[in-house]
Amino acid sequence: MKYLLGIDIGTSGTKTILFDTDGNVVASSTKEYPLYTPQNGWAEQDPIDWWEATKDTIQEVVTLSEVENEQIVGIGLSGQMHGLVMLDEKGQVIRNAIIWCDQRTARQCEEINRLVGKERHIEIAANPPLTGFMASKILWVRENESENYNRCKHMLLPKDFIRYKLTGIFATEVSDASGTGLLDVRKRCWSDEILEKLSIDKEFLPKVYESQEVTGTVMEEVAALTHLKAGTIVVGGAGDNAAAAVGTGVVSDGKAFVTIGTSGVVFAHTSQINIDPKGGVHTFCAAVPGAWHVMGVTQAAGLSLRWLKDQMCEEIKFQADEKGEDVYEIMTQMANQSPIGAHKLLYLPYLNGERTPHLDPNCRGVFFGISSVHTKKDFIRAVMEGVTYSLKDCLGIILEMGYSVDEMIACGGGGKSRFWRQMLSDNFDCNVQTLTADEGPALGAAILAGVGAGLFSSVEEACNKIIHKKSQQEPIVANTEVYEKYYKAYQGLYRTLKENFKDLAKL
Ligand SMILES: Nc1ncnc2c1ncn2[C@@H]1O[C@H](COP(=O)(O)OP(=O)(O)O)[C@@H](O)[C@H]1O
Numbered sequence: 001m002k003y004l005l006g007i008d009i010g011t012s013g014t015k016t017i018l019f020d021t022d023g024n025v026v027a028s029s030t031k032e033y034p035l036y037t038p039q040n041g042w043a044e045q046d047p048i049d050w051w052e053a054t055k056d057t058i059q060e061v062v063t064l065s066e067v068e069n070e071q072i073v074g075i076g077l078s079g080q081m082h083g084l085v086m087l088d089e090k091g092q093v094i095r096n097a098i099i100w101c102d103q104r105t106a107r108q109c110e111e112i113n114r115l116v117g118k119e120r121h122i123e124i125a126a127n128p129p130l131t132g133f134m135a136s137k138i139l140w141v142r143e144n145e146s147e148n149y150n151r152c153k154h155m156l157l158p159k160d161f162i163r164y165k166l167t168g169i170f171a172t173e174v175s176d177a178s179g180t181g182l183l184d185v186r187k188r189c190w191s192d193e194i195l196e197k198l199s200i201d202k203e204f205l206p207k208v209y210e211s212q213e214v215t216g217t218v219m220e221e222v223a224a225l226t227h228l229k230a231g232t233i234v235v236g237g238a239g240d241n242a243a244a245a246v247g248t249g250v251v252s253d254g255k256a257f258v259t260i261g262t263s264g265v266v267f268a269h270t271s272q273i274n275i276d277p278k279g280g281v282h283t284f285c286a287a288v289p290g291a292w293h294v295m296g297v298t299q300a301a302g303l304s305l306r307w308l309k310d311q312m313c314e315e316i317k318f319q320a321d322e323k324g325e326d327v328y329e330i331m332t333q334m335a336n337q338s339p340i341g342a343h344k345l346l347y348l349p350y351l352n353g354e355r356t357p358h359l360d361p362n363c364r365g366v367f368f369g370i371s372s373v374h375t376k377k378d379f380i381r382a383v384m385e386g387v388t389y390s391l392k393d394c395l396g397i398i399l400e401m402g403y404s405v406d407e408m409i410a411c412g413g414g415g416k417s418r419f420w421r422q423m424l425s426d427n428f429d430c431n432v433q434t435l436t437a438d439e440g441p442a443l444g445a446a447i448l449a450g451v452g453a454g455l456f457s458s459v460e461e462a463c464n465k466i467i468h469k470k471s472q473q474e475p476i477v478a479n480t481e482v483y484e485k486y487y488k489a490y491q492g493l494y495r496t497l498k499e500n501f502k503d504l505a506k507l
């Protein structure tokens with residue numbers, strides 16, 4: 001029997017899962033770590049926390065599974081995108097990683113547009129320079145932490161730092177590299193033109209592979225730490241959403257998924273490169289050779305519910321711990337006791353600015369319409385509805401680009417919630433499905449490892465064998481009609497407050 005290991009370096013934690021070659025979960029382990037916000041709009045994590053969590057979860061999974069380590073024939077990596085990890089000449093971490101939801105680099109994005117040219121940048125990188133992407137973070141460190149910048153010899157994305165720790169190899173792959181703002185997305189290689197115009201030495205960056213290609217093997221010293229077998233192959237893997245696409249079978253035209261992780265994403269596969277001229281949705285290389293995807297991103301999707309839980313639901317967390325229940329399940333049950341519209345309480349989920357559709361690093365979260373009638377149930381529901389409206393914004397742009405979406409697969413932590421899936425279906429006005437294997441990014445990474453290990457002839461062949469529908473929820477017309485009214489009020493609220501957000505940012 002052969003097995004595949006999928007490792008997802010998420011924002012809330014690292015999930016390591018051992019799968020058999022039918023995509024069944026043999027063993028899994030998750031370890032959470034903190035997200036640091038040293039200033040308003042800043043977001044950092046310690047790459048060593050990712051590595052400690054990876055080591056611990058691999059060891060736990062290999063031990064729990066009781067399989068012989070030589071039966072694990074491949075490892076695939078998935079991870080939060082865009083983060084900047086800086087290593088010195090000895091491979092030591094220089095500073096915390098500035099991660100995808102950090103908003104400090106708006107000025108550096110303007111500088112990139114000046115140096116590269118706004119239209120030229122989108123033509124090459126298929127996206128405008130965004131505060132979430134790696135390129136502007138590099139410029140920020142160069143301008144504000146010159147000592148750190150001068151010590152830097154390697155710049156890696158989060159999952160590629162874990163690859164380096166596993167294999168000693170500096171490598172990345174096209175889907176994640178697409179989110180740096182330094183890749184020529186059409187040609188699927190680093191853009192010499194952008195690097196030259198930004199005066200970034202290409203030597204800092206790792207070699208680019210396709211997602212299913214073997215990039216290295218597990219080192220002896222790591223094998224001893226993790227119970228893996230030295231020499232086990234590690235493939236390119238994919239950014240979390242491109243990996244989730246493989247893990248949900250969204251690998252051909254006409255297929256789409258929605259995920260509610262820390263961030264929220266609406267994602268559609270495309271066999272032809274297709275760029276949103278306004279940059280409201282991203283166009284990245286897919287984890288399928290010769291293909292791409294378009295995706296809209298809500299910065300604080302699951303993060304909004306996690307923030308509400310952490311800051312205002314201590315008693316619910318205590319209750320959940322007492323009863324051994326999932327705190328998010330209890331919060332969902334409470335939301336379900338509030339009506340659509342949460343008694344006219346609206347929430348803008350812009351805790352970390354917003355990418356799709358506004359590309360606005362200054363906007364922030366808003367509860368609007370608070371009255372003495374409101375309870376915590378209404379606040380929980382308002383958060384879930386606000387996140388759903390933001391994902392509806394993402395879908396709207398993708399539909400405007402000419403994609404048709406009749407059904408959507410739901411994944412991510414929020415996708416586990418039947419209540420939230422129904423809210424998505426009602427607002428998207430389309431069927432929302434779940435799959436028998438619901439570990440999106442980790443399964444996708446494992447499938448890519450299976451292709452790299454020669455177990456499958458292609459990603460498509462693997463998905464046809466492994467990915468199966470489990471459930472489907474259809475839109476409830478009466479709900480759709482009511483939500484539409486609140487969605488219009490939600491959209492109007494941002495338009496009204498846009499200038500106020502700018503003024504607030506200047507205080
Ligand atoms: N049962 C649930 N019901 C609703 N939301 C949930 C549930 N479980 C997790 N979540 C949401 O999903 C988020 C984590 O999603 P996940 O995909 O695991 O995160 P990431 O990949 O960003 O690390 C949590 O912050 C929480 O908001």
Ligand SMILES: O=C(CO)[C@@H](O)[C@H](O)COP(=O)(O)O
Pocket residue numbers: 010011012079080081082100132179240241261262263264265297
């Ligand atoms: O920024 C993006 C995609 O552009 C996010 O998808 C991050 O990659 C974080 O993912 P999660 O931790 O929310 O899964």
